[in-house]
Amino acid sequence: xxxxxxxxxxxxxxxxxxxxxxxxxxxxxxxxxxxxxxxxxxxxxxxxxxxxxxxxxxxxxxxxxxxxxxxxxxxxxxxxxxxxxxxxxxxxxxxxxxxxxxxxxxxxxxxxxxxxxxxxxxxxxxxxxxxxxxxxxxxxxxxxxxxxxxxxxxxxxxxxxxxxxxxxxxxxxxxxxxxxxxxxxxxxxxxxxxxxxxxxxxxxxxxxxxxxxxxxxxxxxxxxxxxxxxxxxxxxxxxxxxxxxxxxxxxxxxxxxxxxxxxxxxxxxxxxxxxxxxxxxxxxxxxxxxxxxxxxxxxxxxxx
Amino acid sequence: xxxxxxxxxxxxxxxxxxxxxxxxxxxxxxxxxxxxxxxxxxxxxxxxxxxxxxxxxxxxxxxxxxxxxxxxxxxxxxxxxxxxxxxxxxxxxxxxxxxxxxxxxxxxxxxxxxxxxxxxxxxxxxxxxxxxxxxxxxxxxxxxxxxxxxxxxxxxxxxxxxxxxxxxxxxxxxxxxxxxxxxxxxxxxxxxxxxxxxxxxxxxxxxxxxxxxxxxxxxxxxxxxxxxxxxxxxxxxxxxxxxxxxxxxxxxxxxxxxxxxxxxxxxxxxxxxxxxxxxxxxxxxxxxxxxxxxxxxxxxxxxxxxxxxxxxxxxx
Numbered sequence: 001x002x003x004x005x006x007x008x009x010x011x012x013x014x015x016x017x018x019x020x021x022x023x024x025x026x027x028x029x030x031x032x033x034x035x036x037x038x039x040x041x042x043x044x045x046x047x048x049x050x051x052x053x054x055x056x057x058x059x060x061x062x063x064x065x066x067x068x069x070x071x072x073x074x075x076x077x078x079x080x081x082x083x084x085x086x087x088x089x090x091x092x093x094x095x096x097x098x099x100x101x102x103x104x105x106x107x108x109x110x111x112x113x114x115x116x117x118x119x120x121x122x123x124x125x126x127x128x129x130x131x132x133x134x135x136x137x138x139x140x141x142x143x144x145x146x147x148x149x150x151x152x153x154x155x156x157x158x159x160x161x162x163x164x165x166x167x168x169x170x171x172x173x174x175x176x177x178x179x180x181x182x183x184x185x186x187x188x189x190x191x192x193x194x195x196x197x198x199x200x201x202x203x204x205x206x207x208x209x210x211x212x213x214x215x216x217x218x219x220x221x222x223x224x225x226x227x228x229x230x231x232x233x234x235x236x237x238x239x240x241x242x243x244x245x246x247x248x249x250x251x252x253x254x255x256x257x258x259x260x261x262x263x264x265x266x267x268x269x270x271x272x273x274x275x276x277x278x279x280x281x282x283x284x285x286x287x288x289x290x291x292x293x294x295x296x297x298x299x300x301x302x303x304x
Numbered sequence: 305x306x307x308x309x310x311x312x313x314x315x316x317x318x319x320x321x322x323x324x325x326x327x328x329x330x331x332x333x334x335x336x337x338x339x340x341x342x343x344x345x346x347x348x349x350x351x352x353x354x355x356x357x358x359x360x361x362x363x364x365x366x367x368x369x370x371x372x373x374x375x376x377x378x379x380x381x382x383x384x385x386x387x388x389x390x391x392x393x394x395x396x397x398x399x400x401x402x403x404x405x406x407x408x409x410x411x412x413x414x415x416x417x418x419x420x421x422x423x424x425x426x427x428x429x430x431x432x433x434x435x436x437x438x439x440x441x442x443x444x445x446x447x448x449x450x451x452x453x454x455x456x457x458x459x460x461x462x463x464x465x466x467x468x469x470x471x472x473x474x475x476x477x478x479x480x481x482x483x484x485x486x487x488x489x490x491x492x493x494x495x496x497x498x499x500x501x502x503x504x505x506x507x508x509x510x511x512x513x514x515x516x517x518x519x520x521x522x523x524x525x526x527x528x529x530x531x532x533x534x535x536x537x538x539x540x541x542x543x544x545x546x547x548x549x550x551x552x553x554x555x556x557x558x559x560x561x562x563x564x565x566x567x568x569x570x571x572x573x574x575x576x577x578x579x580x581x582x583x584x585x586x587x588x589x590x591x592x593x594x595x596x597x598x599x600x601x602x603x604x605x606x607x608x609x610x611x612x613x614x615x616x617x618x619x620x
Contacts, residue, residue: 140402147397148396150396154368154396157366160366161372162369162370165369165370165373168352188361191359192362195359
């Protein structure tokens with residue numbers, strides 16, 4: 001992986017725990033001032049972005065655009081919001097995250113590694129033969145992956161199933177799911193949207209990574225999804241619209257979602273595809289191709 | 305063999321039974337609970353029953369989510385929708401992550417009857433059999449269904465159970481022992497082996513009785529588990545008899561006949577005739593009329609036996 005990417009990377013795991021976790025594995029971040037927390041999470045998002053670029057550069061294929069657009073949301077979830085235990089990935093009370101847009105696997109892998117589910121050095125095995133870091137997430141191979149995804153449109157249904165299980169057992173865990181904007185062109189998303197409202201799954205918080213681009217171009221040209229907020233409202237959801245690359249807005253939206261009872265929440269997160277790497281931003285060509293070595297270097301310079 | 309019960313009826317009853325003993329059992333249906341017979345479970349355990357509406361893809365992937373959290377979901381709808389409409393969900397959200405989801409699909413085959421070809425699943429076994437890690441049960445009667453469902457509950461992984469609409473003869477005693485993956489020898493005979501599954505098992509027994517009048521002794525195998533296939537028993541009856549007829553209410557492409565042909569070709573080829581739907585879609589009619597039309601009667605099995613016996617004697 002070359003350069004040290006994060007100030008924490010070189011430290012052994014237990015030191016990370018000393019620095020950032022107390023014994024109950026809850027983040028000391030909880031006690032941070034908001035401004036301090038936002039600063040920390042911004043830094044984490046940047047570290048995740050650096051991993052994404054390097055991983056994809058090494059892999060020689062994959063999906064940088066939609067991984068980078070979601071980095072802030074994923075950083076907030078894994079480094080502040082979610083109640084998880086990286087050393088006990090199957091802890092029944094854990095919050096769940098389903099990456100429904102499975103092609104953004106690098107953002108998930110980077111967060112899991114940074115959070116201590118496995119060593120950061122393993123990120124360089126992305127998409128390689130025998131790697132646990134499959135091209136799309138495989139829950140059977142990699143601890144911390146809550147659901148195998150990749151075939152678009154299925155993750156919201158899966159999240160609903162997890163949330164129903166929590167309701168049956170009176171468990172308090174919450175389920176987070178990240179959906180792509182192109183992905184909501186899949187009919188199953190709307191089947192699941194209907195079901196989540198019908199079963200009053202207020203323990204489901206979905207994010208729409210609304211970067212406006214898909215493989216073949218702009219979503220508005222390929223298959224228009226607007227008026228997207230109205231659609232989710234009409235389906236019975238609590239809808240919050242934010243700038244999904246703004247850490248503070250992401251934090252606030254999640255807090256607001258937790259307060260809503262009897263309805264699932266859709267956070268429509270306007271994002272920039274390729275966010276953080278100037279030559280990738282808002283360019284659909286970077287949906288599904290890896291940066292070359294010199295492009296990786298250029299991106300890393302921008303992500304300092 | 306006088307009593308007739310549809311396998312879906314038996315499913316509805318055993319579902320309530322396992323619901324009592326196993327609190328992790330949850331049931332999902334796609335607006336067909338009165339037909340699939342999950343209705344009784346829904347009345348008894350409303351907090352563990354989820355009607356997903358007419359949305360099979362969502363039903364299957366929701367079940368996958370429930371399974372990740374330790375629940376044992378049984379999903380039911382007609383076989384044609386369960387496997388056709390939701391195939392990608394079964395593949396990617398159930399089979400690929402090896403989740404503990406049970407799909408009990410009813411109204412399989414042409415004996416759906418009057419609803420016609422759009423509703424008559426003739427390819428479901430082929431579809432599910434091709435998915436790595438899936439267990440596929442096709443019970444022959446009510447008692448076998450009861451045991452297959454209980455066995456499915458014991459398996460930690462995806463299971464497909466193919467059930468029918470039509471009332472079919474009860475062929476097993478109530479103390480019958482169901483061993484997953486083990487074909488059941490119902491008759492022992494040295495002249496020919498009739499290897500059957502589902503409602504064709506009782507017809508295979510009828511055929512064996514008819515053949516006996518002509519002094520032809522048939523082995524009858526009940527293959528209630530299409531996958532994993534009991535290759536050992538199938539090969540051994542082929543070696544013993546030297547001629548095989550398969551019988552299923554499914555397309556001859558991809559079902560039991562294909563599975564047996566694959567096994568025999570690799571291990572011990574013998575003259576083989578496959579009774580089944582000959583690569584055509586179904587149509588409206590009474591189940592009995594349709595079984596006759598598609599060549600799925602005891603007489604059709606008998607005729608196929610004479611054909612393979614002719615080939616067998618030529619070979620000798």
